[in-house]
Amino acid sequence: MNTHTNITQDNKNQSIANAISKKQGNAVSTFQLVDNRPKQITQLQKKDLTPPPSVFQLKKLEAGKLNVVGEHHSESNQRREQEIDLAEREVGGKYWTEDKFRIRGTKSSKEEAVKDTAQDPRIIGDALYLRIAESIQYVDDAKNEFKESWNEWTTKKLSIEQLAGLKSELQTLLVTCKTHTLEANKLAVAYMNNEEYKTLPKFVTNIIIQINKLLPETVKLFLLLAEIWKAKPLEQLILDKFLNSFNVFGSNIDILNMYAAKIGGARRMDTSKLRSYEMDNAASFAHDRIGVWKIGFDHVKHIEEEMQQNDTKNYVLINRDEFNHEYKELPILVEGHMVKQKE
Numbered sequence: 010m011n012t013h014t015n016i017t018q019d020n021k022n023q024s025i026a027n028a029i030s031k032k033q034g035n036a037v038s039t040f041q042l043v044d045n046r047p048k049q050i051t052q053l054q055k056k057d058l059t060p061p062p063s064v065f066q067l068k069k070l071e072a073g074k075l076n077v078v079g080e081h082h083s084e085s086n087q088r089r090e091q092e093i094d095l096a097e098r099e100v101g102g103k104y105w106t107e108d109k110f111r112i113r114g115t116k117s118s119k120e121e122a123v124k125d126t127a128q129d130p131r132i133i134g135d136a137l138y139l140r141i142a143e144s145i146q147y148v149d150d151a152k153n154e155f156k157e158s159w160n161e162w163t164t165k166k167l168s169i170e171q172l173a174g175l176k177s178e179l180q181t182l183l184v185t186c187k188t189h190t191l192e193a194n195k196l197a198v199a200y201m202n203n204e205e206y207k208t209l210p211k212f213v214t215n216i217i218i219q220i221n222k223l224l225p226e227t228v229k230l231f232l233l234l235a236e237i238w239k240a241k242p243l244e245q246l247i248l249d250k251f252l253n254s255f256n257v258f259g260s261n262i263d264i265l266n267m268y269a270a271k272i273g274g275a276r277r278m279d280t281s282k283l284r285s286y287e288m289d290n291a292a293s294f295a296h297d298r299i300g301v302w303k304i305g306f307d308h309v310k311h312i313e314e315e316m317q318q319n320d321t322k323n324y325v326l327i328n329r330d331e332f333n334h335e336y337k338e339l340p341i342l343v344e345g346h347m348v349k350q351k352e
Contacts, residue, residue, distance in 0.1 A: 069335050070099040071325045075298045077288070079309035079329035082107070084342035091339055092303070102299030110134035110302045112295045134291035134302070135284060137200045138213055141220065142273030143280040144193035149266040150277060151185035152259050156252065158182070163247045176243040183238060186258075187231060193265075194228050197221040213272050220268050227261040234258055285311035296323040 070076050076096075085092060089106075096104045105111075112134060162175050197220050200206060206214045234254060238246065273280035285308040292302065306329040313328065333341050337350040 070096065070301065070327070072100050073102075073299055074100070075292060075296050075324040076100055076301045076327060077292050077309070077312075077324055078301055078303050078327045078332050079306035080107075080303045080332075081306055081329060081342055084347070085303055087342075087347050088339055092301075095336060095339070096301040100299065100301055102301075104300055105134075105302045107302075107304045107308075108135050108140070110291065110295075112291055133203070133205055134288055134295070135304070136287045137196055137203060137205050138209060138217060138272050139280055139284045139287060141193055141196045141200065141217060142269035143277055143284065144189040144196060145220070145262070145265045145269040146273070146277035146280055147189040148186050148193070149262050149269075151182045151189070152255075152262050155179060155182040155186070155255065156259065159252050159255075163243075163252075172243045176246075179243075180238070183235065187235065190224070190228055190231055190262075193220070194224040197224055216268050216272050220265060223261060223265055227258065227265065230258045230261065281307060282311050282315070284308060286316060288312070289316050292324045292326075293322070 070078075085106075093104045096102075110133075158175075158179060167175065197217055200214075200217050201221060206217075234251075237249075237251065237254065241249070269280070274283055288304055288308055289312045309326060309328045312326060333339065333350070337352060340347040340349050
């Protein structure tokens, strides 16, 4: 699985997961499983797919098994210790947040400290290469929305209050740009120090090398923009043609987004679904792990709706609503605030 042939520019929107799953359909996978699901991952990129009805009716954590549970990250982050205690009480074993689940153990929690084995070279449940691609696509979406809002509203005559409100709205998009540009940069560095690359076609690593070259410069560009943004009111930023400076950063994101589409999906949601596929594959392989792996609720939804097979899952899958309904001792997020559930 260290080589992959006949990949061309025309195939740039085909995911690596798709390519790998097709290869695995005829052979034993890296996980030493026979993957019979090449059609399912292809279907993820079809627009008019009608998902089969869900057969997952699991409500309660099951002791002595691997439980994959959906979460809203902001909600679970605020009650994480309670969840860990609950998981230990109900299941035993370990507790993993989305990015911490490993198919085998590591020497430490640091990505770069992982050691490879010939028998099981793949180590991460939430694939780094897809996380890099999705982070870039988050930035691209926010960048495009920023430009659209700027072009629509800064050409209008606005009051002082409206200008302040517009700057606040635009700043939210800039925060998204910053958060995910920094995240992509961190993950690209982690990828180059991690053994995941040994399990992927060589061209994936070659693309991430290019991403890793451009990202540090892109981070610097954005941080300079952020200083200018903070220092001036919006009316002065309009006069100074701030958008022209922002477009220099945007040009780098355009290039990075083209790279992201080659290793992920054509759009962010496509890449998110491919991450879900990899999570399902990882959980299936490591189903004998005992504990609770919390992943984004969208990933559970993708698995429920689009990745089911006729056979029964060999791990427990519980969505966020089921989990919250069953464990009412946990507070939930309602309109941005954590509130106690009604009994």
